[in-house]
Amino acid sequence: MSNLISKYFPLFTDKEVPHTVQARPDTGLYSAKLGIWLFLASEVMLFGGLFSAYIFLRIGAEPGYWPSGLLNVPVGTMNTAILIISSVTVVFAWAALKMRQLGKYRLYMLITILCGAIFLTVKLSYEWPAKFNHFGVFIKKESASKYEAFLGNKHLEVTGQNPRWEITGHLLDAPKGSSYAHQAEHNAEHFAHETGRHDAVTPAEDDYVIQVDAVNANPSDKDNDRPHFWPRETSTTLAVINAKDVESASVFAPRHSTYFATYFLITGLHGLHVLGGILVFLYLWLPFPGGTGLYKTNPEHLANRVEIAGLFWHFVDLVWIFVFPIFYLL
Amino acid sequence: MSTIATADTGHHDATKEHGHGEHHHPELGFLQRWVFSTDHKVIGLQYAVTGLSFLFFGFLLMLVMRWQLASPGQPVPMVGAFLRSVFGQTVMTDAGALTAAGYNVFGAMHGTIMVFFGIVPVAVAGFGNFVVPLQIGAPDMAFPKLNMASFWCFFTSCVIMTGSFFVPGSAAKSGWTAYPPLAGIADLEGGNIWLNGQTIWLIAMVFNITGSLLGSINFITTIIQLRAPGLTWMRLPFFVWAQFVTAFLLVLAFPPLEAAGFMQLTDRVLGTSFFMPTGLMIGQSVAQTWSGGGSPILWQHLFWFLAHPEVYVLILPAIGIVSEVVANNTRKPLHGYKAMVYSVFVLGFLSFIVWAHHMYMTGMGAKVAAFFQVTTIMISVPSVILLTSLLMSLWGGSIRFNTPMLFATAFLPMFGLGGLTGIPLAFNAVDLFLHDTYYVIGHFHYVVAPGTIFGLFAGVYFWYPKVTGRKMSEFLGHVHFWGSLITINGIFFPMFLQGMAGVHRRWYDGGVTYEQLAGPVLHWNMVMTVSAGLLALFQLVFIWNFFTSWKLGQKVGRNPWDATTLDWDTPTPPPHGNFDKPLMVYRGPYEYSVPGHPTDFIPQTEKV
Amino acid sequence: MSAPHTDHSSQPVLDSSSIHDVPANAAEIASHAVEYLKVGAALLVLTGVTVGLSYVDFGSRNMNIVVGMIVATIKAGLVAAIFMHLKGEKITIWRFLVMTGIFAAGLFFLTYLAHSDPISGTFHATH
Structure with a gap:
């Protein structure tokens, strides 16, 4: 069988290239170790490019156009912890292989894979979708005074903070022809069901009606000047915003602002790395010829593979260690 | 146990232990051997042939543009109708003349193809793959499968990029630099957000970059891990050093562009505004397609963070090839080998901190401009050391002027001209005047066309016997060389004259509209166009020579050039696994004309 | 490693008993x-x-x-x-990473520098 495979798919043949398993004496490294570190160096530059874009755009953002406190901090903290735990289990898996304990290796690797899977699931089925149903409207500066009750710019000016131009919350009614009409309708039904109020939908055809977030409900409250750990309930206050006063309106999708654009791009790319790591770990965990199957013939080779896959995984963890504070906290 | 048929020396222990590699090889069919191969030599050839084809294609695009510049609005002779049927009405008029949009398409694709699909694949991946493992005495690259993956990533990008000519609106038309906001809005009005030139350009570039990264990681690992016993660092042929630094430039400079590519992609398909400023006017109205708050300058930073090191990626392998050819044909060691090695490192390092000299026109402040001015001038020091060392290597040599050496010799003044004309551009004040004129075009084309591409030709003529077992025709080689040398100067030298007169690089009619300014230098357009046409004819000589010599060229043995490095110590052509004898390296790479030795060269493996 | 050439063209054949053994540094790993x-x-x-x-x-x-x-x-x-x-990683890897660090820092710092030093009135004109 393996002959057949190697005949038609030379991709799977093994060559006699030295130092695939044994270290070269003068460098003390086997080739894959060097290779993965070079790859990680390029990854540093890839994420470096993205982070420098983040810095560039954040510094360049006009006051009030770089939002904060819009992400779910407890969930982010949990995901950070999950990645850290998986980093511990993956070194344990490698150490187990080094000590030739296959059973332990399988267990630790399974935990690592599960941690990765949980991380991605939380991201894709909870965090991102929650953002896609959250709405923000940037008010034109010349119209901002009309919406002072939601923006609280006088209070912010007095206390020396950046102005606020955005009203966020759940969209209950959108101007005619808006692509968010369907979402608004759905939210309005939910709102009516929860509160028993049916005043969310206005007859006017060019109004946004937003069930505003706690910040916009009491913008001059000092309690809102600092971010909060636990996400607060959306208030039942409704803001009615005329489309003429709107600079831009969007759900919390990449197009919402440069903040969400960088957030989705960096976490998306990071998520792809997590996915890639999971797939590699699955390959090494299952009895493929290059996976656990390798244990029988050359356990040291398998340990090397786990080590370099682990290095990649730690790097993915390391990137997240920076992603978490810059998007969730600061 | 079958060993290699051509084995002539030594007892081959390796075959005893792991002999399957060799005797499986003949069983491989055509597809396995030549298409889905993991052998570095085959992959090198795949890269080189694909790259050479793209170089020719990119050159033909430019021929059409040159026709348009010399005879604005006139149908392209002979092939106008054919081009109309291939490229469609966006690019060519019914009469067979190039349209304005078509001019932009060809310009953008000429740059993209020449840089990312022509020179880098030939110089770095082609020569690098074929020659580096041979020169360091390795049986293959460190990661053969990754090597194949790298080629197929590259090939995918080739297919995608070529395919982009055939989508509605034709291929990308925002220059090879893809500057936003122009590139951000190109082809989006009423078009499909995915199926348009610029979006496809970005997708193709992501594949291209990925392929480059995989390849470069492989090169570095191979050079560090697979050097033959005794081949210490300072015994490496200079070509290997050049490839080593080049690979580093690619590994570290390309990722920021990949990141920027993702950002421009989301700008185009998801409506983000990484590079799209607030209040951008399109036509008469403010664009509402983007959320705003982005910066076009950010793209330029990320782009040139790659693209300046990329310039050295283009030139270093060529310098490496020229060094090999010069040492071999002067029958002398390279002058200042160590100085060259250190220079190439300094060059690589400095190339990362000069990028913003491409951006003097962006309203950069004096402090930043001064910083980049200084680093840019600094980088000319190692460049001059390299060039001077090569010139000094000629001194007192009994030079053999065969075709590779002709190209290598011509490389020196041509690269020198390209380099020296770059120095004025390093200065902020001068650059403000010369920016985006034909002077700039002349400057960097002298570096990459009669510079790098002549280096590549030298390499093709030099290693062709190793690849095929036959030499290319010397007579046709001389015709190719002299014809190319004269015509290529006919194309690029007048560009300096036009540029200093103020002719802008992006004028679609060659400057006719601005005759008051460009009038005195307009006649050069015809000179350049005729030269370009003749240059094309001389390339046909090369193509003919390349293919016919494969079967008809003079048969040669292992070491037709009496060279010293390990690549000439293999059977010709090298078999799978490369070497037929145990390797041990005893000496430096260029021990030519050593007094007291019976031959005028001592191979690195010779113990004496 | 009987002859000098074997280093690159062949690996010492691992005999199957040794590779399954727990490596000598197992205690250290533990x-x-x-x-x-x-x-x-x-x-x-x-x-x-x-x-x-x-x-x-x-x-x-x-x-x-x-x-x-x-x-x-x-x-x-x-x-x-x-x-x-x-x-305790090998010096080769450290060298690369230091270079990478320098270039990454350059990317960050110079981007910031270029942004913080515009000719006034042109860069932010659109805001």
Whole structure:
């Protein structure tokens, strides 16, 4: 069988290239170790490019156009912890292989894979979708005074903070022809069901009606000047915003602002790395010829593979260690 | 146990232990051997042939543009109708003349193809793959499968990029630099957000970059891990050093562009505004397609963070090839080998901190401009050391002027001209005047066309016997060389004259509209166009020579050039696994004309 | 390694009993396990610290960012040094990483520099 495979798919043949398993004496490294570190160096530059874009755009953002406190901090903290735990289990898996304990290796690797899977699931089925149903409207500066009750710019000016131009919350009614009409309708039904109020939908055809977030409900409250750990309930206050006063309106999708654009791009790319790591770990965990199957013939080779896959995984963890504070906290 | 048929020396222990590699090889069919191969030599050839084809294609695009510049609005002779049927009405008029949009398409694709699909694949991946493992005495690259993956990533990008000519609106038309906001809005009005030139350009570039990264990681690992016993660092042929630094430039400079590519992609398909400023006017109205708050300058930073090191990626392998050819044909060691090695490192390092000299026109402040001015001038020091060392290597040599050496010799003044004309551009004040004129075009084309591409030709003529077992025709080689040398100067030298007169690089009619300014230098357009046409004819000589010599060229043995490095110590052509004898390296790479030795060269493996 | 050439063209054949044996440094690896656990715990604690500190007002937002980044850098250093075995890693790898670090820093710093030093009135004209 393996002959057949190697005949038609030379991709799977093994060559006699030295130092695939044994270290070269003068460098003390086997080739894959060097290779993965070079790859990680390029990854540093890839994420470096993205982070420098983040810095560039954040510094360049006009006051009030770089939002904060819009992400779910407890969930982010949990995901950070999950990645850290998986980093511990993956070194344990490698150490187990080094000590030739296959059973332990399988267990630790399974935990690592599960941690990765949980991380991605939380991201894709909870965090991102929650953002896609959250709405923000940037008010034109010349119209901002009309919406002072939601923006609280006088209070912010007095206390020396950046102005606020955005009203966020759940969209209950959108101007005619808006692509968010369907979402608004759905939210309005939910709102009516929860509160028993049916005043969310206005007859006017060019109004946004937003069930505003706690910040916009009491913008001059000092309690809102600092971010909060636990996400607060959306208030039942409704803001009615005329489309003429709107600079831009969007759900919390990449197009919402440069903040969400960088957030989705960096976490998306990071998520792809997590996915890639999971797939590699699955390959090494299952009895493929290059996976656990390798244990029988050359356990040291398998340990090397786990080590370099682990290095990649730690790097993915390391990137997240920076992603978490810059998007969730600061 | 079958060993290699051509084995002539030594007892081959390796075959005893792991002999399957060799005797499986003949069983491989055509597809396995030549298409889905993991052998570095085959992959090198795949890269080189694909790259050479793209170089020719990119050159033909430019021929059409040159026709348009010399005879604005006139149908392209002979092939106008054919081009109309291939490229469609966006690019060519019914009469067979190039349209304005078509001019932009060809310009953008000429740059993209020449840089990312022509020179880098030939110089770095082609020569690098074929020659580096041979020169360091390795049986293959460190990661053969990754090597194949790298080629197929590259090939995918080739297919995608070529395919982009055939989508509605034709291929990308925002220059090879893809500057936003122009590139951000190109082809989006009423078009499909995915199926348009610029979006496809970005997708193709992501594949291209990925392929480059995989390849470069492989090169570095191979050079560090697979050097033959005794081949210490300072015994490496200079070509290997050049490839080593080049690979580093690619590994570290390309990722920021990949990141920027993702950002421009989301700008185009998801409506983000990484590079799209607030209040951008399109036509008469403010664009509402983007959320705003982005910066076009950010793209330029990320782009040139790659693209300046990329310039050295283009030139270093060529310098490496020229060094090999010069040492071999002067029958002398390279002058200042160590100085060259250190220079190439300094060059690589400095190339990362000069990028913003491409951006003097962006309203950069004096402090930043001064910083980049200084680093840019600094980088000319190692460049001059390299060039001077090569010139000094000629001194007192009994030079053999065969075709590779002709190209290598011509490389020196041509690269020198390209380099020296770059120095004025390093200065902020001068650059403000010369920016985006034909002077700039002349400057960097002298570096990459009669510079790098002549280096590549030298390499093709030099290693062709190793690849095929036959030499290319010397007579046709001389015709190719002299014809190319004269015509290529006919194309690029007048560009300096036009540029200093103020002719802008992006004028679609060659400057006719601005005759008051460009009038005195307009006649050069015809000179350049005729030269370009003749240059094309001389390339046909090369193509003919390349293919016919494969079967008809003079048969040669292992070491037709009496060279010293390990690549000439293999059977010709090298078999799978490369070497037929145990390797041990005893000496430096260029021990030519050593007094007291019976031959005028001592191979690195010779113990004496 | 009988002859000088064998280094590159063949590997010493591993006899099948030796590769299944527990390597000589097994005890050392086992002792590392405790260290990994400690580092994991430290990372979890530091995550809590990052979150906690972000709710403390250090005077300005920039100061908060600096504090947050310091903690994140400590965490990243722990991951790199211990989990990724950079502590005691071979010099070859260190060389690359130092270069990478320099270029990455250059990318950050010069981008910032270029942004902070525009000719006034042109760069921000659209805002």
